[in-house]
Amino acid sequence: MTDDAPFWKRKSLGEMTKEEWESLCDGCGRCCLHKLRDDETDEIHYTNVACRLLDLETCRCSDYMHRFRKVRDxxxxxxxxxxxxxxxxxxxxxxxxxxxxDLPEWHPLRSGNEESVHQAHISGQGRIVSERRAGALEDYVADWPGEYPSSLPLPPLIRRHKP
Structure with a gap:
């Protein structure tokens, strides 16, 4: 892998700087959606209910610096x-x-556009509800947060050289 390759192709996650690590977040908001785990099967069921700190329009945390104090889990x-x-x-x-x-073409690091994640319909924009307005999580189980869109190609594997 050449030195001019993007950092995510050259470095392991553990080798990244804090800034590089943070930039891997595409701003989709999917990780901030509540998930239910089946006690018997251990299967994960995604919901379209967002943490109360998630801005439903931008799909970014509205208080990222203080999130651990406000949201215990x-x-x-x-x-x-x-x-x-x-x-x-x-x-x-x-x-x-x-x-x-590799990162997909719609990822902001590849596209150079923070809106590309929304334009590609990867984010929760327009299809999530705040936990402040939702009822029982079981009523909000959704497949899309746990799926890679079949209309988009899965990014290829990267061959990193190990020193």
Missing amino acids: CVSLTPALMEEIDWLPPTCGYRLVHEGR
Whole structure:
């Protein structure tokens, strides 16, 4: 891999700077949607109900700096945690890079446009509801947050050179 290749193609998640790590978030809001785990099967059921801090229009946290104080179960995503969690959506930049894949064309790092995630209909924009307005989560189970759109190609695997 050449030095002029984008950082996500050259570096593992653990090698990234804080700024590089943060930029992998595409702003889709899918990880901020509530999920239900079946006690018997361990299966994850995604909902279209968003954390109360998620801005439903921008699909970004409205208080990112203070989110852990306001939302006790908010997860601080780290490279080490990527080995343990199984609920990140299949479109997630963190998940894709962790799986050894390139970022898709609609990802803001590739497109140069923060709106591209919304334009590609990857984000929750226009199809999520705040937990402040929702009722029982079971009434809001949705398939789309846990699916990679079949109309879009899955990004290819990246071949990284190990030193």
